[in-house]
Amino acid sequence: MSTSTSVAGTRLGAGRRASAAGPGRPPSKHPLRVRVFGRHPYGGLFAVPYLVFVIGVFAYPLVFAVYMSFFDYFFAAPGAQVDRPFVGLDNYVQVFTDPAVLQSFANVGVFLIINVPLTVLLSIVLATALNRVVHARVFLRVSYYVPYVTASVAVIAVWLFLFNSDGLVNNILGPLAPNPSWLINPALAMPTVALYVTWKQLGFFILLYLAALQNVPDELYESAATDGAGKIRSFFSVTVPGVRPATVLVLLLSTIVGANLFTEPYLLTGGGGPNGASTSPVFVMYQQGIEQGHPGFAAAIGIVLVIVVLVIAFLENRFGEGRD
Numbered sequence: 001m002s003t004s005t006s007v008a009g010t011r012l013g014a015g016r017r018a019s020a021a022g023p024g025r026p027p028s029k030h031p032l033r034v035r036v037f038g039r040h041p042y043g044g045l046f047a048v049p050y051l052v053f054v055i056g057v058f059a060y061p062l063v064f065a066v067y068m069s070f071f072d073y074f075f076a077a078p079g080a081q082v083d084r085p086f087v088g089l090d091n092y093v094q095v096f097t098d099p100a101v102l103q104s105f106a107n108v109g110v111f112l113i114i115n116v117p118l119t120v121l122l123s124i125v126l127a128t129a130l131n132r133v134v135h136a137r138v139f140l141r142v143s144y145y146v147p148y149v150t151a152s153v154a155v156i157a158v159w160l161f162l163f164n165s166d167g168l169v170n171n172i173l174g175p176l177a178p179n180p181s182w183l184i185n186p187a188l189a190m191p192t193v194a195l196y197v198t199w200k201q202l203g204f205f206i207l208l209y210l211a212a213l214q215n216v217p218d219e220l221y222e223s224a225a226t227d228g229a230g231k232i233r234s235f236f237s238v239t240v241p242g243v244r245p246a247t248v249l250v251l252l253l254s255t256i257v258g259a260n261l262f263t264e265p266y267l268l269t270g271g272g273g274p275n276g277a278s279t280s281p282v283f284v285m286y287q288q289g290i291e292q293g294h295p296g297f298a299a300a301i302g303i304v305l306v307i308v309v310l311v312i313a314f315l316e317n318r319f320g321e322g323r324d
């Protein structure tokens with residue numbers, strides 16, 4: 001009797017909770033606090049400093065750049081009243097009609113065509129080789145990573161010594177050396193910059209692939225060897241598919257870094273020379289926004305660059321099967 005009463009009371013209580021939830025709406029399985037803040041709300045507190053950093057350093061400047069791009073903006077002292085007329089899409093029209101801006105986008109396109117495939121190819125090959133090295137493994141890994149953490153000014157001095165008109169490379173090539181030389185040759189300036197950036201940042205991407213290679217089971221290589229696959233066939237059948245997520249990440253990062261190219265052409269070619277053959281959109285933004293006082297036009301260049309990078313990143317992620 002008591003058992004039947006208890007069961008009936010339980011059913012009655014459940015019915016009341018269902019009625020309180022509203023007609024046709026199932027009762028909530030979690031309280032409001034859990035639905036809003038999650039099961040572990042304190043974890044969100046640790047993410048707050050980074051969220052503030054992202055909003056202050058990335059989100060707010062991007063939104064403000066969009067705002068600036070629709071005005072004939074002008075920087076002034078705090079509190080100063082300056083006329084900043086609304087110009088609509090005029091800045092964007094100028095972006096697509098200015099020869100210097102179009103050339104900078106073409107230059108960075110050449111850079112990405114050279115840098116991104118070369119970065120992916122060299123990174124995965126060298127990471128695979130380093131992963132199999134037994135002796136001096138730490139020394140080799142550190143050797144590839146040192147250029148990445150070395151100051152660009154110091155490393156660029158070495159490259160200037162190598163690729164100057166009377167540099168080491170031209171002395172070795174002798175009559176085969178290009179004339180004009182590498183960094184003052186309109187056809188070779190940007191490819192030389194691309195080679196430099198590839199070499200300098202290679203160590204970082206090698207580490208990404210080394211981390212990804214640890215997740216490829218050894219049993220797959222053993223099965224491939226049992227089926228008669230050699231090292232090259234195992235590389236393309238096991239290693240390349242096994243590190244596909246890392247490859248998509250390398251594609252995305254190298255594209256973003258290349259699109260934001262500034263320091264290397266600024267230092268290597270003396271400011272985008274010769275005749276703008278190594279300028280980049282970010283460098284033109286610096287010229288227009290800081291040196292020539294047209295921040296609205298510079299902001300429009302930046303917004304167009306962001307859109308182009310997002311489209312390229314989407315295509316890389318889509319066709320690289322980054323969903324995995």
